[in-house]
Amino acid sequence: MIINKIKIENFRNYTEEEILFTNKINYILGDNAQGKTNLLESIFFILNNESFKNIKEEELFNENNKLKQFNITLEIINDNKKYSIELNKNENKKNYKINGVKRDFKNKIIKTILFIPDDLQIVKEGPGKRRDFLDNEIKILFPNYKNLIKNYYKLLSQKNYLLKNRRDKNLIRTFNIQLAENGKEIIKYRLFFLKNITPIARNTYNTISEKNEILSINYKPSFNFNNYEEELELNLENELLRKQSLIGIHRDDIIFYINGKNIKSFASQGQQRSVVLSLKIAELEYLKKYYNYFPILLLDDVFSELDEKRKNMLIRILRENNIQSFITLANIELIKNQINENDKIIKINNGKIEENIIIGK
Ligand SMILES: Nc1ncnc2c1ncn2[C@@H]1O[C@H](COP(=O)(O)OP(=O)(O)O)[C@@H](O)[C@H]1O
Ligand SMILES: [Mg+2]
Known part of the structure; x- marks a missing residue:
């Protein structure tokens, strides 16, 4: 097409x-x-x-x-x-x-794979940029994901409003239930995406890199997402005190490693560019090979x-x-x-x- x-x-x-x-x-x-x-x-x-x-x-x-x-x-x-x-x-x-x-x-x-200069910065930037990057890439593969993300952030802002303005714990708990439900789905997509993309990106990276370097990508959750609701409940008092949502998928991060070392702190600009380029190429190949898209x-x-x-x-x-x-x-x-x-x-x-x-x- x-x-x-x-x-x-x-x-x-x-x-x-x-x-x-x-x-x-x-x-x-x-x-x-x-x-x-x-x-x-x-x-x-x-x-x-x-x-x-x-x-x-x-x-x-x-x-x-x-x-x-x-x-x-x-x-x-x-x-x-x-x-x-x-x-x-x-x-x-x-x-x-x-x-x-x-x-x-x-x-x-x-499907459109977009590659803009901002993407090249994601490694150096804060976790928010990396989450956005990841979410945008997943949206391309799975259109439903867009709604999940939109819904999650809407719920989150409603919950934050409650944390700031009202202190009705039971009402906040109803939001927590929905946030956990959405959050668990989002994590599933994020893990699935990384699991499928990483091997292809690693191959590409290995080919571009000068010294046969190995790329790894890890999802770094900010909490134990296997007990999503329990974790939210455990943090409720603290969240009320701090008047903000402290745990959830909006606090997670993605860490890139080359030969086992976190690239944020040591990689050259060239290596960081290669990582992003490898990710984009991995998406192209993934869509082409596995979805015949x-x-x-x-x-x-x-x-x-x-x-x-x-x-x-x-x-x-x-x-x-x-x-x-x-x-x-x-x-x-x-x-x-x-x-x-x-x-x-x-x-x-x-x-x-x-x-x-x-x-x-
Ligand atoms: N809504 C708009 N109406 C008219 N001109 C616009 C509008 N939005 C942006 N532009 C003009 O488009 C130009 C930028 O286009 P852009 O595609 O970013 O350029 P580049 O060729 O550098 O990529 C600027 O001159 C800007 O003023
Ligand atoms: Mg331009």
């Missing part, structure tokens, strides 16, 4: 543009602030029904247009058949249409952060797996050793497509 064409209307700095894509690698080229990330965001938005940025959807309307609305249309090719997905959003509503017929949003059309890859400005070896590895895997990719770049020099005649260069200037070149054609 591939995206053959996109039409963007009034989305961010785009007025009306139509772009034809190749089913191989699409390099999206342009100077700063021209609309490269916006293009990736439009593809991500229509396929995930949300942005990858933390924004209000109203921010997506083109500011220069009086009408507060945008449209995104994709032409998809699947088994030689074409069909369209259309998203219309205005101030009041958001509509999806498939082949012109109004439908509810379906999360399974095409054809994900697309959206890669924003990451190429400037990767050296030749890592770039080559990534491109080789994309080609071997026939993964349709959208890679933004500010400088064509970055890919001079990776590009081939099946790829496409799409040049963007101030929200307009300047050139749409297929190399070698």
Whole structure:
């Protein structure tokens, strides 16, 4: 399943543009602030029904247009058949249409693996960033997970409100029961994901690493989650005292090790980048091999952060797996050793497509 064409209307700095894509690698080229990330965001938005940025959807309307609305249309090719997905959003509503017929949003059309420079920081950042990273990756594989997470954090904020404002223990206990129920499900997904992804990521990491290094990934719970409800009950007095939720899946962490050592404290930037790159590649391969799913890859400005070896590895895997990719770049020099005649260069200037070149054609 591939995206053959996109039409963007009034989305961010785009007025009306139509772009034809190749089913191989699409390099999206342009100077700063021209609309490269916006293009990736439009593809991500229509396929995930949300942005990858933390924004209000109203921010997506083109500011220069009086009408507060945008449209995104994709032409998809699947088994030689074409069909369209259309998203219309205005101030009041958001509509999806498939082949012109109004439908509810379906999360399974095409899965998107997103790779942005922020991802490269997760190792160094606090546990919150790593939890978000993990949760976002799991959402791609399992659409239901999105609701679980949303529900959990809603319950958590309600419980925190109670802890701050009321001290009705029994009411808090009813929240604890639901939090434990949700939390246990979330942990199951997180452990399942890591268990399946880690061996693939380890292989990839081993190939990129200079010295045959071994990558391990551990889930580090903040409490004994096998006794979820009991633990919550045991902490209730303390939580009332501190006026906040002290235990639960929102406090857990993920630890990465290379040759048994925690990489947060010792790994070089290159090693940390390789870890994240290996995780993303592992997801692509996992989807392809075990679900026979054809994900697309959206890669924003990451190429400037990767050296030749890592770039080559990534491109080789994309080609071997026939993964349709959208890679933004500010400088064509970055890919001079990776590009081939099946790829496409799409040049963007101030929200307009300047050139749409297929190399070698
Ligand atoms: N809602 C909007 N309406 C009009 N222009 C926007 C909107 N949101 C962002 N922009 C513009 O888009 C440009 C940034 O686009 P972006 O895709 O992030 O650039 P880059 O090519 O560097 O990735 C900026 O010039 C910004 O002002
Ligand atoms: Mg950008």
